[in-house]
Amino acid sequence: MKNNNFGIIMAGGVGSRFWPLSTAANPKQFHDILGTGRTFLQQTFDRLSQIIPHDQIYVVTLDEYVDLTLEQLPGLSKEQIVAEPVGMNTAPCNLYAAMLIQEKNPNANIVVAPSDHVILDEKTFLTKLSLALEEAEKNDTLITLGIKPTRPDTGYGYIQFIESKNKLKKVKTFTEKPGIELAEVFYKSGEFLWNAGIFVWNVKTIIQSFQTHLPEMAESFQSIKKPLSSPEGKKELRKLYGTVQFVSIDNGIMEKADNVYVIPSSFGWSDLGTWKSLYENLKKDKQGNVKKGKPILTYNSNKSLVYTSQNKAVIIDGLENYIVVDTENALLICPMDKDQTIKTFVSDLKLNKGEQFT
């Protein structure tokens, strides 16, 4: 039986919240921050390839990361790399990738997954994903896996659903990252899930959704007469790619559509969005410190993350609740609760003749 399952791994992000490890030249998804032996991108590929044939997993990334992607996933064919000439957020690249997949298989069911998240309970993840794929095969619905919150986190978007006896719940609203008070209300209500950015749909459904909710973008892409998988088609698409609307799939499609369903899930998920979330996910010593690097000696120091990617000794005295990250290009020392300020540090650095270190 032909397998209709396809994957799209979103690997074009250039986040600066994991600076200085994550840089413009080598962003987070290409790192093995947890020291597992596989980078985030590789882990994501490994995970999806258990239910999706290897050659049906596409990786969306920016032109400048194509080499890095092929280095880390050497089995990938050129066809499986969807290279963006410029980052236009997640809607345009999803349409592009979906159209490419449609040329290959007009009945494809597609899993869209971020490339830089952590999933500890793979078995549950795959079970939920299979359920979503079955649904996408049968019905004209947009499905997302929503994570049951374990705390009132203000770093995630939330999905509100309507309770029912079905495994798939109808989505009421998508909301942006809330303040702490609202997050607490969401958390206690039991009606809200974290938006993990994992989506499942049939290729016809998603392309139809673009035509309905982002008609200009859909028209623009569909004005190309040659197949997008052909050199000519690709060339034309690349020409107009930067002219379409810069918008996320969440804002552009999910928030507007009324055929959106969510599968409440718990599979040890974290987006590892910040150093603090990395700290929370790693094993601590008696002083509550997380140390990556050898040797690292700490004195009078608690609840801190000390990370070096270099072969060097680190000695720390008197830090509490701190992040210390040392790489070849930069050294960052800041309080743990400033982890959301790192973006600002990085833009300051750009202004202060430090562009090459960002």
Next chain:
Amino acid sequence: MKNNNFGIIMAGGVGSRFWPLSTAANPKQFHDILGTGRTFLQQTFDRLSQIIPHDQIYVVTLDEYVDLTLEQLPGLSKEQIVAEPVGMNTAPCNLYAAMLIQEKNPNANIVVAPSDHVILDEKTFLTKLSLALEEAEKNDTLITLGIKPTRPDTGYGYIQFIESKNKLKKVKTFTEKPGIELAEVFYKSGEFLWNAGIFVWNVKTIIQSFQTHLPEMAESFQSIKKPLSSPEGKKELRKLYGTVQFVSIDNGIMEKADNVYVIPSSFGWSDLGTWKSLYENLKKDKQGNVKKGKPILTYNSNKSLVYTSQNKAVIIDGLENYIVVDTENALLICPMDKDQTIKTFVSDLKLNKGEQFT
């Protein structure tokens, strides 16, 4: 007229207080910590060579630093390097160097100077040194330049002198580093000077002093019948070098002799013994921070020293009174007032599989 002035630069130290910049493989004297363009050793050589002929300045160092010494002072002849097979503190190497100089010129006047100190007012230094050299030429005295204290420092040894109208004052006692209360008494009394380890004497006087105060060491070295400057003599000396008493010139000679004089001096001297003293000697920004490296951005940080020897960006948030030193081999982050504890950190590191980083 033949110039009888000789110099001995003591460059065999392996201090760990400037770790991680100063390491066993590359100790402080071979660094240009202040960023002047010349290392401490080179600065010391430059300074002495203004009143001592280039080829009469000897450098005492350990075997393992001979290459580094020649790299930094390429004009030095092999004869001018006094290589110790093992560090035996400052008495044995002074006797060795003095005996070598005596073979060259039995009337030599010798200046002994540490290789890793800072002297800002060179003119005054040279004036005081010339005065000491004249005295050494004429009289059978051991002379030291003592620094007029500017604060009750507990990091230095003190020299107590007997007040007189002469420029050279007779020394009453040498004392080790005092506690803070005693240091305050010393400072207020006006009778105490800092011991800077700068000595001046005639070669006959110092060799006679060894015969009187360290007779076993003197006998041992003088048992060698061949000149020490000959390959055979050197070979014999190296064989017995490790067997003599491990003792400093201060403890072994200066504290015991009664022909010791001091010239009270003020020439912007610092031994730059610790990161804190480096911090105190450097220009601060408005927040009281000293930054060496580019770019270094600090937020909510005051009175700190941030130093990197690497080409990298540094971002610091929320440190007050801290030392941050980053090198290829190590990263140190500790409170400024822990600068005397660095020695302990370094020995802990040795015990924790970090020997190669010390």
